[in-house]
Amino acid sequence: MLAAGVLGCGSGGKPESAVKTAGTRTVTINGRSVAYNWMSYWGYAGSGRIRKNAYTFDYKELDADNIASSFAGNVAGLVPGSVVFFKFCFVDFDGSNLARRESELEQVIATARAKGLKLVVGNALPVRAQDGNARIVNEEKKFNEFLTGKAAADPNIWVLDMNGVLAGPGGYLKPGYDTGDSHPSNTAYAALDQVLFPLLDSAFAGTH
Numbered sequence: 001m002l003a004a005g006v007l008g009c010g011s012g013g014k015p016e017s018a019v020k021t022a023g024t025r026t027v028t029i030n031g032r033s034v035a036y037n038w039m040s041y042w043g044y045a046g047s048g049r050i051r052k053n054a055y056t057f058d059y060k061e062l063d064a065d066n067i068a069s070s071f072a073g074n075v076a077g078l079v080p081g082s083v084v085f086f087k088f089c090f091v092d093f094d095g096s097n098l099a100r101r102e103s104e105l106e107q108v109i110a111t112a113r114a115k116g117l118k119l120v121v122g123n124a125l126p127v128r129a130q131d132g133n134a135r136i137v138n139e140e141k142k143f144n145e146f147l148t149g150k151a152a153a154d155p156n157i158w159v160l161d162m163n164g165v166l167a168g169p170g171g172y173l174k175p176g177y178d179t180g181d182s183h184p185s186n187t188a189y190a191a192l193d194q195v196l197f198p199l200l201d202s203a204f205a206g207t208h
Contacts, residue, residue, distance in 0.1 A: 009033045009064060009089035025204060026056045027120075028078065030071050030086045032064065034125060034184060041189040053197050064089070068107035080116030083203050087122030087162070090182050093143065095135030102146050109150060109157065118203050122160045123147050126167035126174075127182040137171035158203050165191050 009032045026049075029035050036044075039059055044050040049058050060074035067088070075084055086108055092101060105121070112119040124140035126132075144163055151157040166188055168174035177188035184192070202208060 009091045024056065025054060026058060026082070027200060028075060028082065028084045029057050029059045030062050030074050030084060031059075031122075032062055032089045034089060035059065035085075035087060036061070037183060038189050038192070041186050053193075055197070055200060064092075067092075068104045068111070071108050072111045075111065075115060075117060078115060078117060081118065082115075083118045083120065083200065084112065085120045085122065085160075087160075088124065090125040090127050093124055093136055093139050095133065095139050098139050098142055101143055105143075105147065105150065109154070112156070113154070116156075118156050118158070118206070120158045120160055120199060120203055121147055121151070122162045123164075125162055125182075125184070126172050128178050129170065129172040131182045132172060141171065155206075155208065158199055158208070160192075160196060160199055162192060165195060 029039065036059060039050055039057060040046075042050050042052045042057070044057075044059065049056050051057075061070075062074070063070035071086060075082075078084065088101060088104075108121075109119065111117075123144040126140065127136065140163060144161075147159055151159045163171075166173055166177055166184060173182055173184070174188075177185055177191075179185050
C-alpha cells in the first residue's frame with residue numbers, strides 16, 4: 001500500500017536489548033538523522049521511547065556503511081507480528097547507486113519476512129534543488145517504483161510516501177520544508193504525521 005508521503009546522516013548508534021511484543025502498539029524506527037529528528041519533533045530526548053498518538057516508538061540507528069545488517073541487528077529481539085519502520089537517508093541516493101539501494105532493500109525485506117514482521121518503508125526523500133540534480137531525482141523515482149512493486153507483492157509491506165508529501169515541482173524538496181539544508185523542517189514533519197499515523201493504523205490492523 002502507498003500512503004501519500006542537528007545531526008547528519010551518519011553511522012553508529014546505541015543498540016538496546018529490549019524485546020518487544022506483538023501485542024503492544026510499539027513501532028521500532030530504523031533510520032538515521034531524518035528519523036531521529038522526526039522523533040525529536042515529537043519530544044524524543046535521545047534515549048528510551050516516546051509516545052505519540054497512542055503509539056510507542058523505539059528508535060534504532062542504522063549504520064550507514066552496513067544498512068541491511070544493522071537493520072537485522074536492530075530487529076533481532078522482535079517477535080512475529082511486530083511493526084517496524086525503515087527508511088534510507090536522502091544522502092543515500094546520489095544518482096549512481098540504485099542497484100545497491102535496491103539490494104539493501106531486498107535484504108531488509110528478507111529479514112522482515114523471515115521474522116514475520118510487518119514492515120513500513122519510507123520511500124526516497126527529496127532534496128533541495130540546490131543539493132540535487134536530475135540524476136538524483138530520477139534515481140529516487142526509480143527506487144520508489146521498485147519499492148512500490150515490492151509492496152504490491154507482499155501483504156506485510158506498507159509504503160509511506162514521504163516523497164509524495166515533501167516533493168514539489170521537479171521532484172525537489174518543497175520550499176519551506178527545509179532547515180537550511182535538505183533535512184526536513186518541523187513543518188515537513190507535521191505534514192508527514194498526517195499520513196504516517198493512518199498508515200500505522202492499517203499496518204497494525206493488517207489491512208491495505
